Amino acid sequence: MKQGRIASIPNVTSLLAAFFAIAVATGIVASALVIPGVAMFGASVKTGVGAYDSLPADFQSVVPNQQTTVYASDGKTEIATLYDQNRVVVPLSQIAPIMRKAQVAIEDKRFYEHGGVDLRGIAAAVAGKVGGGAVRGASTLTQQYVKVTLETAAERRGDSEAVKAASEVTLGRKLQELKYAAQVEKVKTKDEILQDYLNLVYFGDRTYGIEAAARHYFHTTAAKLTLTQAATLAGLVQNPSTTDPINHPQASLKRRNVVLGVMHGEGIITDAQYQAAVKAPLGTKPYNPTNSCAVSPYPYFCDFIVNWARTQPAFGKTGNEREGRVRTGGYKIVTTLDPDLQKAAQESIARRVGQQDFPPFGSAAVTTEVGTGKVRAMVQSSGYSLKGGDGKTSVNWAVDSTYGGGGGFNVGSTIKAFAIATAMEAGFGPDYTISGIRPAPATWYASDFNGCGPTAPWVVRNVEGDENGRVMTLRDATRNSVNTAFVKLVQQLGACKVREMETRLGIHLGRPQMQEGKMSDQMVPSPAAISLGSANISPMTMSLSYATFGGEGKYCPMNPIESVTDSAGKKLNLNLPGCKQVISKQVADQTSNLLQSVMTDGTGRTVQLAGGRPSIGKTGTDDGNETWFVGATPQYSTAVWVGTPNGDRAGGLEYRFNNARLHGSDGTRYYGKLQGYKVAGPIWQGIMNAASQDLPIVQFGTASSTPVTNGDYTDVPKVAGMSVSEATSALQSAGFQAQVGRRVYSNYIGRGLVSYAYPGDRALKGSTVTLRISAGVRPRAAATQGAAPTRSAGQAQPAQPAQPAQQAKPAATPAKPAATAPAPAASAAKP
Structure with a gap:
């Protein structure tokens, strides 16, 4: 503020003249009221007017x-109150008349009479200076409003010097305050000034504004304040840090009675009212709004909402700005959380996994609404604490790291649903026969996949399903969760193609990681992640993705908000993305058909829903101590994870999986082998039964009556003996993709030529066929070290290496004759 001109008024005479000059310049007093003899200050008055x-x-x-x-x-159950300053702005009509009168009486008796500046107050200030004291005096309510406004504005700018200047007891500040007060009185009514003042002023104990003060000190509202309550609060504003009734009850009581005395003297209250009021106790009923998610009844969901708001452009340009607006904007945020389902979900987890089980064990679950993406429940087994310890953490295991989560967990076989969807989209049917399955433990190589392959030999074992056959229907592979079968299926479909399906259905990593030189949350281009779920994904993501199958192919992004209303009652447009058809209804229905078999005949049969309600589901068990159950109805989708959130492997995997001891509310249980259907499954069942209660039973869609059973399979051209370029051209002409695989020894095909193709009989049109290139005859030295010897002419020819069994064909298609191409040597490497 400009104060240089004020400093040029050197003495008390000039100060006095300046005040009179201001009174004249602003028309505060008529000339008849000016003290006789003011003319003796003429020159100083002129200087004072110029300074003003x-x-x-x-x-x-x-x-x-x-x-x-x-x-x-429900718009009623409070999750949290968030603020930087505990304040609730209300109109004057919602402030009790007795409160208005009490504030005016103690702070500015002539508030409704002056024009913003009270000459008597000015005279008192000058008298104080004449007596050798500071420039003090009785500021009007308008002046106080100006002072508080300047302080507030400076605090928001982070201007500490301006904050200090706004409250300095100096002539310069007083003169500026006077000028601003006169200006305010020209543009605001008295009631508007009083309303703004009562909403802005500090009432002590980290409470701002009359509504928040009424709630904090008396657990009431500004509209319902009584005489004694109003007098207590009106007396606070002069010295709020030393007279609040909670921390300084005696000083507050004394100050309250001073206010009552003034009100009595002004005729606002009667003798009887005064006598009764001064004898009354303070009657405080402290109430503190939940300005921390730690004290929210739903702490993890509360924390999630704050972090989610940081990602929404509707609240500002940056994360910090958005959170700041949420904490200062006076919004009413109605979320999608269903308090009844939340309670039931928390109880379902508690029955199986106790808080005392963490570490090492924990569990989390998310329920979303099919067709909307609305988040209806979010729970976990731990207690909430920013400090951690004693079974507590602030990390939300249910969501991505962006929203305060830990980054997700390996989802295991629950990822297989997306390979199924890819197969259905490619024209396979639920009873498609997967052949050429490699017995476990089976080793796969990068050359087995057309992109998205392993960087090192990858050994596949079966965790949940023990089947080790070389031929299996997709239905059997699904309901028994056979890893070896699904890896073969993904190899036939193309791992990158399955990955693309996963991305379409919302699958992404719970925490971005470095991929191809940049940070990305896209699914890892690895068959282990794509086909068997060795990638960290959050329960939220899995719940939303599975909802696509129940929603007839529509993927709905996460939606945690019903509405946001600003302090003026206007709804905020969040511009949230809507649902999108990402797969056809037929593909969704066929996928659901297979996933229903998991519930009726497979690993999920022990956790079917009550009343015969149809559901889809999939277990997941990862060898890193993570287990899952994810499933849906046409109305709700729930993902449940149970595992080791800190990756704590003390004691080894064998201890974790074979001696799991969990302390649920239903009693301590020991699990010989912790798998998806044993703990996560029953939790899922409890949540989904609660979610479905009183809802009509809805069937999943029925797939087309004439699905393609085995996909668009066609003959693979015979390319043995061709050059690589010739074989590639032949395969591409037939509608296949070609890739060069490992070299193999051959007694029949010359070095550098194609020894054989894999698969070599029939394959899905558009899929990849691998060319095995001849390395010539195996050297004799190698043969003496255990390799199969070559056979001389006249001996029986060696059998071909194992090839995938010929796919079943429609009845009208004649059987294909046996291949006539030369067979590779028996010593050829396993395909």
Whole structure:
């Protein structure tokens, strides 16, 4: 502020003259009221008017920071109150008349009479200076409003010097305050000034504004304040840090009675009212809004909402700005959380996994609504604490790291649903026969896949399904969760193609990681992740993705909000993305058909829903101590994870999987082998039964009556003996893709030529065929070290290496004759 001109008024005489000059310049008093003899100050008055005129006149009001309240979906159950300043702005009509009168009485008796500056107060200030004291005096309510506004604006700018200047007891500050007060009175009514003042002023104990003060000290509202309550609060504003009734009850009581005395003297209250009021106790009923997710009844969901808001452009440009607006904007945020389902979900987890089980064990679950993406429940087994310890953590295991999560967990076989969807989209049917399955433990190489392959030999074992056959229907492989069969299926489909399906259905990593030189949350281009779920994904992501199958192929992004209303009652447009058809209804229905068999005849049969309600589901068990159950109905989708959130392997995997001891509310249980259907499954069942209660039973869609059973299979051209370029051209002409695989020894095909193709009989049109290139005859030295010897002419020819069994064909298709191409040597490497 400009104060240089003020400093040029050197003495008390000049000060006095300046005040009179201001009174004259602003028309505060008529000339008849000016003290006789003022003419003797003529020159100083002229100087004072000039100093006053040089002060800034551009006073700007501020919109007070307000608390934001977050509710559950019913709009009534409070999740949290978020704020930087505990304040709730209300109109004057919602402030009790007795409160208004009490504040005016103690702070500015002539508030409704003056024009913003009270001459008597000015005279008192000058008298104080004449007596050798500071420039003090009785500021009007308008002046106090100006002072608080300037302090608030400076605090928001982070201007500590301006904050200090706004409250300095100096002539310069007083003169600026006077000028601003006169300006305010020209643009605001008295009631508007009183309303803004009562909403802005500090009432002590980290409470701002009359509504928040009424709630905090008396657990009531500003509209319902009684005489004694109003007098207590009106007396606070002069010295809020030393007279609040909670921390300084005796000082507050004394100050309250002073206010009552003034009100009595002004005729606002009667003798009887006064006598009764001064004898009354303070009657405080402390109430503190939940300005921390730690004290919210739903702490993890609360924390999730705050982090989610940081990602929403509707709240600002940056994460910090968005969170700041949420904490200061006075919003009413109604979330999608269903408090009844939340309670049931928490109880379902607690029955199986106790807080005392962490570490090492923990569990989390998310339920979303099919067709909307609305998040209806989010729970986990731990207690909430920013400090951790004693079974507590602030990490939300249910969501991505972006939203305060730990980054997800390996999802195991639950990922197989997306290979199924890819197969259905390629024209396979639920009873498609997977052949050429490699017995476990089976080793796979990068050359087995057309992109998205392993960087090193990859050994595949079966964790849940023990079947080791070389031929299996997709239905059997699904309901028994056979890893070896699914890896073969993914290899036939193309791992990258399955990955693309996963991306389409919303699958992404719970925490971005370095991929191809940049940070990305896209699915890892690895068959272990794509086909068997060795990638960290959150329960939220899995729940939303499975909802696509129940939603007839529509993927709905996460939606945790029903509505956001600002302090003026206007709805905020969040511009959230809508649902999108990502697969056809037929593909969704066929995938659901297979996943229903998991529930009726497979690993999920022990956790079917009550009343025969149809559901889809998939277990998941990862060798890194993570187990899952993910499933849906046409109405709700739930993902449940149970595992080791800290990756704690003390004691080894054998201890974790074979001696799991969990302390649920239903009693301690020991698990010989911790698998998806044993703990996660029953939790899922409990949540989904609660979610489905009183809802009509809805069937999944029925797939087309004439699905393609085995896909668009066609003959693979015979390319043995061709050059690589010739074989590639032949395969591409037939509608296949070609890739060069490992070299193999051959007694019949010359070095560098194609020894054989894999698969070599029939394959899915558009799929990849691998060319095995001849390395010539195996050297004799190698043969003497255990390799199969070559056979001389006249001996029986060696059998071909194992090839995938010929795919079943429609009845009208004649059987294909045996291949006539030369067979590779028996010593050829396993395909």
